[in-house]
Amino acid sequence: MLVKKLQGRRSMEKKERSKFLLQKNQMGVVKKKRRREREGEKKERDRRMNNSLQVPSPWEESPLLFSFAFGSTCFLTLFFSFLFSFLAFLEF
Incomplete structure (x- = not known):
């Protein structure tokens, strides 16, 4: 009886652990997506800033x-x- 309880508890712990790891992995994926989006936004903002800073010379105008x-x-x-x-x- 005690052994069955322990085995049931271990299987529950394993399920909870796997569920926790799955959630953690999904959070990591979300964080990576957010970071990539922020980096993309930063690159886009830098590119826009560089374009606005480049003033054409009067000879080109x-x-x-x-x-x-x-x-x-x-x-x-x-x-x-x-x-x-x-x-x-x-x-x-």
Whole structure:
């Protein structure tokens, strides 16, 4: 009689233990899912932040501005070089 009670108790303990382990495993799976979701949200938020921080340069915005700046720089360089060479020529 006592042996049957102990065996019944052990089988109940085993059932409870397996039930507990199953619940624990399911909780672990849920925690992993939540962690993956949080990491995904964090990656998405970081990606959005990086995209918003990247400001396009004015040269990418309008190539016409770049061509104007480059052309005016070349023109001024040539203009002043000819001016100074002409002034140097007048000195002699």
